[in-house]
Amino acid sequence: MAAQSNKLPRWKMRLLWSLLVLCLILTSLKLLDGPEPGLSFFSSSEVNDDSQEEALKLSVYGVLFDFGIQVDWITGDSHFKTVLVPADLPIVVPYTALVTRFGELGGALIKAESNPGGDRLTVEVGLKGKSLFQVTLLKDPELRRLAGKIAIVIDDFGYSFSSLVKGFIELDQEITLSILPGLDYSRKIAQAGFDAKQGVILHLPMEAKNDEVGFDDLILRTGLSETEIRDRVRKAVRGLPHIIGLNNHMGSLATEDEKLLSVMMDEVKKAGLFFLDSHTNFKTLAYGMAGEKGVPRAINDTFLDAIEEEPFIREQVYLLAEIASRKGQAIGIGHPEKLTLKVLKKELPKLERRGFQFVGIAELVK
Template sequence: MRQALNRIGLLLGLLFGVVLPAAAYDAPLLAIVIDDLGDNRARGMAAVNLPGAITYAVLPHTPHARELAIRAHQLGKEVILHAPMENKSGLRLGPGALTRGQSPAELQHVLNGNLDVIPYVVGMNNHMGSMLTEQRGKMDPIMQVVKQRNLFFLDSVTTSDTVAWKVAHEYGIPYLVRDVFLDNQRNQAYIHNQFKQALSLAVNRGHAVLIGHPYPETVAYLNKVIPILQQLGVRLVTASELLNQRSRTQLILAQPTLDPCDHAEGHCDSLPVAAKR
């Protein structure tokens, strides 16, 4: 085992500048989630055709949501709802938005409608949401629906003051938190550095959750690096598979650490904050 870890560490160092420490866990786990599927068919299909176990977050009531979800499922990929939630910047949310002005019953009605139109959904994460995810009173009815439907929840962490993952925990809902946004800047150098950061977290902590988007730059980069992961000994897993590994002691469940950023159209949704871990 130690020889294998040393070999992986050497390869990571050569290819990505990441150092793998001596550790007792098995292969590091990396979950890649691609957000914002549904509006653009060509970009969505290119993302769905990426190799490996990837999770796709689909926007509700968008022109190509159903087709892309079905295709992802046919390819053995994972589908979750990308639920639009109110942000602080006044950015357009699109159909199926969850907002402060809605009552608990209205929030649940809209969310159930969002879930009903996307086939094969096994979980959900928030699209934007820097405003809504800070409000416990709004997260309660949302998590009640998640619980009733036996889904998992991924907190995209678009604000340092999110309570979404905490409420999910209180309801006994399987949950994850985003570690790294891959492509807030759509250039290869930035994307590469973000990917290295995710790899570093994975090999040091045992796992990482990386969120990207169906941008051509992102898809081109992932098409190159995903096949290398197996050679490095890093295991690509879906979000639900990562949750299934939570009972392993090496998969430490930690609070989000990185600067929150509402990633729609690359806009940051709040000011940078210090790491919390």
């Protein structure tokens, strides 16, 4: 989402990283200037020594796994561990997190050191003057985390411009807003999303088998003439600023109609847009028709909030991560609900730390 900046020369980047590592090491060593052999960050008198020691040792794995470091990148024993840090993860990030976590658990920082190149960091941790273990982080330029790109599309915007809607627009991660045409707040949300550098697409109403879609003058229905289909698509596209593509709203019936889809995709191609098949019907022909017509396309992998319960939504978010790990990318569709926003705010930063990238749907169309 942030604007791209010009890259610094490689020697300057290496100098900056070396200075940053040096600052971190000096800060860590500063903590060792007290009269005791180790500095206890927090009082731990209420914690049993054995339990605290076990918690400190286990915390290493929790921190490392949180950044997507795999178990087979960790070697050694309970006293000396070596951790390979992948190329796409700055080595100072897990180092800082480890030091912070040890402090939270009442540990003592006995030693912290780095090699001149800044690609090797070591921290030794103790408890009440006793050395417990040492962790060495080694940068490995050949390793990459098993992560991928995730596009999250939020449907059904346009009914209001509430704090909930603003919450989605203001997410730190990039998402795509799918906006229904012709509603009171459709254009305002499209402008706000564009200004916030979120992707904006049209949520085009299409006939469902239960016939409960609405949008009588814009909905694409089976049985419409070719002229009516073209006019409705054009009207919906013209009515919403900043759109880069579209997906179907409902459409379990319309996405099985080859004639309707053929005409619709002709108009989508003329408008220079892409098509995201929401996959509301497992018999959908829309994705295939987009390909036949030369329209850039993508297809939804899962709905995040088909069941409006926090545990379910969380599981669906992590299903996207699992799909992205296997396929390199994943697409999920949600809706502007409080629980959905709550889960996204909580879980997306965790997945980012593991190396997943959240991108606009435009980056995943083919």
